Amino acid sequence: MKNIHVIVATGDWAQDQLRYRRHRLAEYLQNHPDTKEVIWLCPTPVQKGKSNTRLSNGINQWTIQDLLPHKVFRFGRYIDEFHRTKLQPLLLYLKKAQEQYTINLWYTFPGFPILSEIFPWNKVVYDCSDLWTSPINGKNSIPANFRKNIISKAENRIVQKAGVVFCTSEYLRTRILEKLDAEEKVFTFENGVEFDLFANNPTRMKNILPVHFDGTVLGFIGGIKPKLDFDLIKEVAQKKREWLFLLVGPDGTNDHPKFKNLLTESNVLWTGSVAPSDVPKYMNLIDIGIMPYSSSEYNQAVFPLKLFEFLAAGKSVLGMNLPSTKKYAEESVYTHLDTNDANQFINVCEQLEGIKNHENYIHRRKTLAKTKNWNEVFEDMLLLV
Structure with missing residues (x-):
């Protein structure tokens, strides 16, 4: 059986023109001989055109519109009520394929946690590349603490559902093991290079x-x-x-x-x-x-x-x-x-x-x-x- 890989990403493929680990992972899977399709599932502040688009590299991008366009509302990416219904077209698409293909879910950030629970995935993988609960500027604040609590709960759910967790540093691995006492399924794989x-x-x-x-x-x-x-x-x-x-x-x-x-x-x-x-x-x-x-x-x-x-x-x-x-x-x-x-x-x-x-x-x-x-x-x- 060939594989369909769904990759949960932080933003659309061309966002800021930067190429992160998740982009390399998606391309690697897309080019793998056992792959039928790679789906790049991501939030978007504003929906432009269709929710799914075939990119020039063959990857199928599906977008889920945020609660509201402003950055402050991005917390909705971690709360079920704000994306449960919007995920249904993708799930219907996958249900038609599940008898013919193995369907795997790859999280590269802890958004859309409900997705791990509402479809019979063959495998769920969490590739953790950042300390998502910590503010990037290093400063604590009331909004930062609010965001931390929401993301932590979402990440906990994903970690529990994942069959394997990859981390880009030993520090991240230690933090994941605080949530999941199962060393046998948490591994460190640092970033690489083309x-x-x-x-x-x-x-x-x-x-x-x-x-x-x-x-x-x-x-x-x-x-x-x-x-x-x-x-x-x-x-x-x-x-x-x-x-x-x-x-x-x-x-x-x-x-x-x-x-x-x-x-x-x-x-x-x-x-x-x-x-x-x-x-x-x-x-x-x-x-x-x-x-x-x-x-x-x-x-x-x-x-x-x-x-x-x-x-x-x-x-x-x-x-x-x-x-x-x-x-x-x-x-x-x-x-x-x-x-x-x-x-x-x-x-x-x-x-x-x-x-x-x-x-x-x-x-x-x-x-x-x-x-x-x-x-x-x-x-x-x-x-x-």
Whole structure:
């Protein structure tokens, strides 16, 4: 029997033009010889056109409209009453197929928890990539606590229904085991990398860096979100005017004043959102990859997608407040700091600056990244499903 895989995702496929773990998982399953169909099920603030659309990659996207368009109403994604009826067309579609195909449900965030209970799924899998109950900015508030309680209840239901749970960090695995005392079905699989895409793509994006600039470029690629330490980047930028800070990705801060303030620095350049196919070209503009995360409970659980992408491109990397990545710390390859001290940041980058083009270190970085290819990660996961 071939499989139909339903993947519960956080937003529509092209949202912010970013490619997350769930996108790679969906494409891996879509290309698997045992797959009949992959359905990308996601919430949408505003319904545009039909609720189901066949994407150019063959994946079938189904959208469920939020309670109301404003972001504050997204809590409805975790409450049965707001999506029970809207899920019925999908369930009718699946019921017609269940005699011919094995139908599996993959949660990549704890939305639509009732879905795990109202259909006879062959398998339910939870692929947990974030500490969903924790505010991304690290700040507690009444709305944050309200959101935490709702999401925690939804996640508990999904964890109980899941036959297997995958986590992107040991911290997340520990948190899941607090909800589910069953070590035999909870596994850690860190994020991987499309190795060939970054390791064998020498093209540089043109007309981005200032004319005649020949200094060191420190770069971050990904969603610009409150989990980053904008104050730290600003302080370092002011102290090291000869460095250029290149930020590549959409603004996910909701116009946070600290991010806006950072962009006033003459040696900070923000590109905004870029096409996923262009990301390697931007990567090739960077000398040192930076992951300047702030200290928060949310970031304790994070395993950044960009770590192995930087390394696959041969770039040295500096990460901050990312305990899940410490095990990969290696001289001239990856440096991790448990502090947001600007002087330590500068000292590390000055050391990395001196060996940025050293062939032996470039080879070592790529060698490490090659062991984390996405297809191999997903092959190992699928063996446990």
